[in-house]
Amino acid sequence: MIKKIIILGGGAAGWLTANHLAISLDLKCNPDVEVTLIESPKIPTVGVGEGTVPMMRETLEYFGIRETDFFRKCDATFKQSIKFVEWLDNPNTSPGQFYHHLFDYPSINEFNIVPYWLMKDVPDRERFAGSISPQESICEQGLAPKSITHPEYKGYLEYAYHLDAFKFSELLAQNAKRLGVKYFQAEIVDVNQAVDGTIESISTDSKGKALADLFIDCSGFSSFLLGKHLGVKFVDKDDVLFVDNAIAMQVPYLDESSPIASNTIATAKSAGWIWDIGLTSRRGVGHVYSSNHTSHDEAEKVLREYVGKQADQLSCRRIPMRVGHREVFWYKNCVAIGLAQGFVEPLEATGLLLFDATARMLAELMPANKMQIESSAKLFNQRALRSWEKVIDFIKLHYFLSNRDDSQFWIDNRAESSATQSLLDKLAMWKSRPPSTYDFYSRFETFNLDNYLYVLYGMNFETDLSDTKGRFQKQKLAQEIFRDISGRGEYLASQLEFNRELINKIHQFGMQKC
Amino acid sequence: MTTIVQLNKEQHQNLRLVEKPELSLVQDKNMVPVLAQEIPQLATELPLVFVKNAQTGEFTLVAMLGLQERQNLMIQDDKWLGGTLPSCLTHSPLGLSINAADKTQFAVTINTISENISESEGHSLFSEDGTESDYLKKRIEVLKNYYQCGESTYQFTKLIVDLELLEQQTLSYELKGQKQSVSGIYLVNEKKLNDLENEKFIELRNNGALSAIYGHLVSLKTIDKLVKRLK
Numbered sequence: 001m002i003k004k005i006i007i008l009g010g011g012a013a014g015w016l017t018a019n020h021l022a023i024s025l026d027l028k029c030n031p032d033v034e035v036t037l038i039e040s041p042k043i044p045t046v047g048v049g050e051g052t053v054p055m056m057r058e059t060l061e062y063f064g065i066r067e068t069d070f071f072r073k074c075d076a077t078f079k080q081s082i083k084f085v086e087w088l089d090n091p092n093t094s095p096g097q098f099y100h101h102l103f104d105y106p107s108i109n110e111f112n113i114v115p116y117w118l119m120k121d122v123p124d125r126e127r128f129a130g131s132i133s134p135q136e137s138i139c140e141q142g143l144a145p146k147s148i149t150h151p152e153y154k155g156y157l158e159y160a161y162h163l164d165a166f167k168f169s170e171l172l173a174q175n176a177k178r179l180g181v182k183y184f185q186a187e188i189v190d191v192n193q194a195v196d197g198t199i200e201s202i203s204t205d206s207k208g209k210a211l212a213d214l215f216i217d218c219s220g221f222s223s224f225l226l227g228k229h230l231g232v233k234f235v236d237k238d239d240v241l242f243v244d245n246a247i248a249m250q251v252p253y254l255d256e257s258s259p260i261a262s263n264t265i266a267t268a269k270s271a272g273w274i275w276d277i278g279l280t281s282r283r284g285v286g287h288v289y290s291s292n293h294t295s296h297d298e299a300e301k302v303l304r305e306y307v308g309k310q311a312d313q314l315s316c317r318r319i320p321m322r323v324g325h326r327e328v329f330w331y332k333n334c335v336a337i338g339l340a341q342g343f344v345e346p347l348e349a350t351g352l353l354l355f356d357a358t359a360r361m362l363a364e365l366m367p368a369n370k371m372q373i374e375s376s377a378k379l380f381n382q383r384a385l386r387s388w389e390k391v392i393d394f395i396k397l398h399y400f401l402s403n404r405d406d407s408q409f410w411i412d413n414r415a416e417s418s419a420t421q422s423l424l425d426k427l428a429m430w431k432s433r434p435p436s437t438y439d440f441y442s443r444f445e446t447f448n449l450d451n452y453l454y455v456l457y458g459m460n461f462e463t464d465l466s467d468t469k470g471r472f473q474k475q476k477l478a479q480e481i482f483r484d485i486s487g488r489g490e491y492l493a494s495q496l497e498f499n500r501e502l503i504n505k506i507h508q509f510g511m512q513k514c
Numbered sequence: 515m516t517t518i519v520q521l522n523k524e525q526h527q528n529l530r531l532v533e534k535p536e537l538s539l540v541q542d543k544n545m546v547p548v549l550a551q552e553i554p555q556l557a558t559e560l561p562l563v564f565v566k567n568a569q570t571g572e573f574t575l576v577a578m579l580g581l582q583e584r585q586n587l588m589i590q591d592d593k594w595l596g597g598t599l600p601s602c603l604t605h606s607p608l609g610l611s612i613n614a615a616d617k618t619q620f621a622v623t624i625n626t627i628s629e630n631i632s633e634s635e636g637h638s639l640f641s642e643d644g645t646e647s648d649y650l651k652k653r654i655e656v657l658k659n660y661y662q663c664g665e666s667t668y669q670f671t672k673l674i675v676d677l678e679l680l681e682q683q684t685l686s687y688e689l690k691g692q693k694q695s696v697s698g699i700y701l702v703n704e705k706k707l708n709d710l711e712n713e714k715f716i717e718l719r720n721n722g723a724l725s726a727i728y729g730h731l732v733s734l735k736t737i738d739k740l741v742k743r744l745k
């Protein structure tokens with residue numbers, strides 16, 4: 001029987017895992033299993049990763065956390081999209097061009113309007129996202145996705161959150177403890193392994209030896225158990241994704257009524273890109289870049305220019321990053337979750353997403369006894385590897401489809417030799433037919449049909465329908481649907497408040513459960 | 515421009531009030547807020563339901579006066595057609611403005627365009643020496659009492675919300691043989707009420723909430739009375 005589980009590391013990954021295990025093992029009532037999270041008092045958490053995707057809503061509700069409490073305690077705001085600025089064309093010829101990757105997925109199952117958008121004449125074609133969903137215009141107006149009368153976790157439109165990663169970890173910690181997870185702080189001084197490599201215990205400086213049947217490594221970039229002690233190799237992906245450093249800065253709002261953006265803003269630069277995430281009291285801004293294509297000093301200058309005059313009084317910190325993942329994520333009786341598994345640039349908010357998805361998978365696949373560990377590990381590794389590969393493909397897509405050639409970074413990124421074969425294969429098919437749900441045969445692919453549609457057609461990818469246009473004769477119906485969508489946008493705009501207004505109300509009155 | 519101002523003897527020394535409900539203010543409203551304390555009297559006349567305040571999302575106890583937006587079936591020719599008048603309709607033009615930080619601090623307000631204001635008829639608000647008249651003092655006591663009952667109604671509602679007894683439901687009725695319904699309202703779910711742990715149930719009974727909840731449930735039948743007024 002798996003009786004004792006130790007989670008090493010108290011960042012967002014550790015506490016997400018703790019919550020998932022607490023619920024699926026029913027720790028509060030289950031006398032047979034004990035889960036303990038051990039945190040080093042000296043190692044700071046990375047604490048960036050402030051963006052989420054809509055799955056986080058489901059997760060928080062599943063954890064039994066009130067959405068009201070989450071907003072109040074984590075400086076949280078609504079995120080409805082990622083707005084990609086200047087990714088498509090050189091900024092000197094078309095400054096400010098953008099597209100949205102929205103969270104509101106159009107219902108294209110009954111009637112697929114995508115081909116009808118593709119058949120419109122390119123010059124007077126509206127932006128893809130704005131044509132198939134009202135959410136683009138809601139984002140551009142800075143409006144919230146819901147009203148104060150909506151129950152918690154519900155809204156007119158799909159949404160996720162921006163959050164303060166430190167405060168979020170604290171909230172998750174409180175909740176996990178409520179659900180029966182044990183916790184203590186100690187330095188790890190040794191890892192004690194059996195002859196076959198299995199971890200038997202870890203020795204701590206102040207709390208003695210901690211024994212467990214399963215160890216979960218949430219130690220962050222150091223990958224303390226899986227990487228360092230079990231020697232699982234790291235697979236670099238720097239031949240596909242080039243960014244390897246981030247410089248982050250916290251920018252306070254000029255006054256407390258400053259508007260809060262409805263989306264993440266990701267602005268492409270000549271050797272990387274800048275994230276801009278609005279929380280309630282400040283923005284988190286950072287430049288992710290390739291140190292092979294620019295210097296650290298130049299990268300900091302680019303960030304300071306982006307922030308403007310306000311940056312003069314602000315300090316920043318640099319975080320080196322290694323893009324890639326471990327060869328396996330579960331080896332012997334040790335499972336890595338979080339940065340200990342691997343890392344890709346935060347372009348699509350995949351950090352917290354992958355922590356959450358793999359933590360849930362671990363909780364669901366938790367073996368009954370030690371004999372079952374190997375088979376659970378095999379399945380977990382297959383699934384998690386697939387998630388990583390698909391995430392890397394999807395991130396690469398954003399660079400590969402660009403028309404930019406204003407720096408070596410972009411030229412290198414667009415080289416076919418830098419793309420994965422799986423991505424090239426898909427793009428080849430989509431040249432003559434739009435993506436289908438059958439291109440994505442498992443929901444574990446993390447990014448599916450809708451996500452690809454927004455990025456492909458946001459970046460003006462050409463799907464040539466000249467051989468198949470006879471299949472799409474329902475022009476009249478399609479025009480009606482386009483009109484309905486734009487009408488819905490106008491209706492929603494008349495109903496919705498600005499983000500800041502709604503968030504203030506949530507702080508003051510709370511949201512109702514029903 | 516707001517017409518509701520703080521009552522003061524400098525400006526309002528000579529004002530008199532006619533005491534009657536000012537029904538014109540609500541003749542196109544299909545609901546008015548009511549107090550938990552009013553449930554026993556009103557439950558036999560009007561459907562008492564919960565709605566969300568559009569500005570705050572908080573639940574409010576209301577009496578339904580109509581079956582659709584802007585429809586008020588309880589007022590005709592400036593007359594109240596029912597037996598008991600909801601107390602919120604009895605205060606105009608006076609009101610209380612409570613200090614949010616210190617709820618014992620308040621100011622009396624007056625709606626200066628109210629048809630109940632007169633310079634010749636009714637009760638004086640101030641004596642000739644500028645002090646509050648006995649009549650005004652009495653009205654302020656009534657307002658203070660109304661405000662206190664409002665606070666306990668808020669607590670009563672909060673209790674029901676915290677126990678997760680409310681549920682969005684529709685209220686159906688028949689009109690000319692057709693089934694119709696009112697939506698956007700919240701009612702106590704009887705099954706959830708019956709499934710409460712004994713301890714919670716007894717708590718509801720002891721603080722008087724239980725009889726109010728049953729009053730609310732019984733009142734739902736009175737929708738048929740509203741439908742009849744429609745015919």
